[in-house]
Amino acid sequence: xxxxxxxxxxxxxxxxxxxxVPLWLQPYLPIAVVAALDAVFGGLRALxxxxxxxxxxxxxxxxxxxxxxxxxxxxxxxxVGSQLSTGVVVVLGIRxxxxxxxxxxxxxxx
Amino acid sequence: xxxxxxxxxSGGGDVSTDSRKANGESTSRSTGVDTHEPASPEAxxxxxxxxxxxxxxxxxxxxxxxxxxxxxxxxxxxxxxSQARSATASRGTRAAAGSRMxxxxxxxxxxxxxxxxxxxxxxxxxxxxxxxLLGFAATTQVQxxxxxxxxxxxxxxxxxxxxxxxxxxxxxxxxxxRELERAKTELLSGADRTRTAVEQAQERAEVxxxxxxxxxxxxxxxxLTITDSRSAVTSSVVLNTIQELRDAGAEAIxxxxxxxxxxxxxxxxxxxxxxxxxxxxxxxxxxxAIGESRTLATAxxxxxxxxxxxxQNGGLATIVEQENVEVDSxxxxxxxxxxxxxPEESAPGTGG
Numbered sequence: 001x002x003x004x005x006x007x008x009x010x011x012x013x014x015x016x017x018x019x020x021v022p023l024w025l026q027p028y029l030p031i032a033v034v035a036a037l038d039a040v041f042g043g044l045r046a047l048x049x050x051x052x053x054x055x056x057x058x059x060x061x062x063x064x065x066x067x068x069x070x071x072x073x074x075x076x077x078x079x080v081g082s083q084l085s086t087g088v089v090v091v092l093g094i095r096x097x098x099x100x101x102x103x104x105x106x107x108x109x110x
Numbered sequence: 111x112x113x114x115x116x117x118x119x120s121g122g123g124d125v126s127t128d129s130r131k132a133n134g135e136s137t138s139r140s141t142g143v144d145t146h147e148p149a150s151p152e153a154x155x156x157x158x159x160x161x162x163x164x165x166x167x168x169x170x171x172x173x174x175x176x177x178x179x180x181x182x183x184x185x186x187x188x189x190x191x192s193q194a195r196s197a198t199a200s201r202g203t204r205a206a207a208g209s210r211m212x213x214x215x216x217x218x219x220x221x222x223x224x225x226x227x228x229x230x231x232x233x234x235x236x237x238x239x240x241x242x243l244l245g246f247a248a249t250t251q252v253q254x255x256x257x258x259x260x261x262x263x264x265x266x267x268x269x270x271x272x273x274x275x276x277x278x279x280x281x282x283x284x285x286x287x288r289e290l291e292r293a294k295t296e297l298l299s300g301a302d303r304t305r306t307a308v309e310q311a312q313e314r315a316e317v318x319x320x321x322x323x324x325x326x327x328x329x330x331x332x333x334l335t336i337t338d339s340r341s342a343v344t345s346s347v348v349l350n351t352i353q354e355l356r357d358a359g360a361e362a363i364x365x366x367x368x369x370x371x372x373x374x375x376x377x378x379x380x381x382x383x384x385x386x387x388x389x390x391x392x393x394x395x396x397x398x399a400i401g402e403s404r405t406l407a408t409a410x411x412x413x414x415x416x417x418x419x420x421x422q423n424g425g426l427a428t429i430v431e432q433e434n435v436e437v438d439s440x441x442x443x444x445x446x447x448x449x450x451x452x453p454e455e456s457a458p459g460t461g462g
Binding site: 001002003004005006007008009010011012013014015018019020021026029030032033036037039040043047048049050052053054057058061076081082106107 | 216217218219221222225226227228229230232233234235236237238239240241242243244245246247248249250251253254265268
């Protein structure tokens with residue numbers, strides 16, 4: 001519950017402050033958001049499976065974000081930034097869907 | 111952490127199920143109605159409810175789920191199974207009614223519900239912080255995208271492509287502008303010509319309208335009144351008057367404010383008056399003429415002129431010079447039936 005409250009608090013703060021994204025962060029932020037979303041879905045799945053561990057969650061969250069940023073950075077350096085970003089988004093999207101499917105199975109089939 | 115502290119109930123349930131699985135098929139098969147088959151979630155839900163309901167008066171549920179590992183005798187199993195069967199039978203109606211609730215009481219649902227309960231734990235706080243970060247970042251990103259700064263996130267080749275496209279578009283639009291400017295100039299000059307032509311035509315129409323008597327006219331002029339008590343003034347006198355006025359440069363003439371005198375006008379003697387253009391006019395006659403008033407008045411008064419002639423016929427002609435004479439009556443032009451314009455090429459005098 002507190003976690004949900006935290007989510008809404010973040011959204012509201014973002015809406016109220018309307019911060020502008022610093023230039024150096026602009027290429028990384030979208031991918032980082034998607035990666036964090038993936039981590040959240042992973043955490044939700046672990047929660048439903050009964051194996052949720054906050055340390056694992058924190059590490060996976062931060063690790064996901066960092067890895068995503070790293071991939072984007074690497075892609076930019078290699079000159080294939082947009083393609084690599086697309087790839088990351090696709091992979092993370094697939095993961096989110098499979099996580100959601102697992103959660104669903106868990107909830108409705110026991 | 112939170113899960114682990116409150117785990118025992120569901121954990122116990124899991125363990126019991128696992129132990130029964132490990133026990134082999136025969137035991138669970140012999141119990142028959144038991145929760146082992148995953149195909150019937152309702153039944154399993156009921157069973158887990160039973161296993162949790164320690165205060166239940168019927169010990170069959172927890173009893174037999176906990177113990178099958180030590181039970182080997184077939185008789186014991188059969189009695190157990192019969193007991194379980196009777197228990198299930200007695201609860202059959204309840205199971206059907208509670209099946210919906212039972213579905214939401216699986217361990218997964220319970221864990222989910224517990225996670226959404228309001229309590230403080232490290233996991234909740236960590237989740238709150240990270241989710242707040244996520245919400246903040248997502249909102250920020252969404253707003254930065256929505257603010258329309260599409261070029262900020264574009265990389266170099268994309269920017270070059272965009273720039274190229276814009277340049278092409280700009281060239282195309284420039285060409286279009288030039289074309290439209292030319293069209294505009296053409297239209298403007300055309301419009302100028304048209305306007306001049308229209309103005310000239312209008313002027314001409316006004317001049318012709320005054321001449322032909324189709325437009326009302328006003329201007330300086332004279333008003334000539336001929337009183338004729340003995341009906342001695344004939345059409346020839348009036349005709350002479352018109353002639354004299356024309357000679358003196360009258361531009362528009364009107365008699366009795368009723369008849370406009372035009373090129374085709376005629377004057378006849380009529381019963382008790384004169385007929386001008388088919389209209390019977392009775393004395394006194396009033397002739398309005400627009401023109402140089404002094405000249406017109408002088409032309410009327412010269413010896414042997416209109417005034418003298420009227421006086422000889424026993425009438426009286428008075429002349430009033432006016433600043434503004436209004437000639438309001440109009441002449442209805444008729445379409446010429448026989449005369450038609452000479453074609454322009456062969457028209458004499460216009461060929462230059």
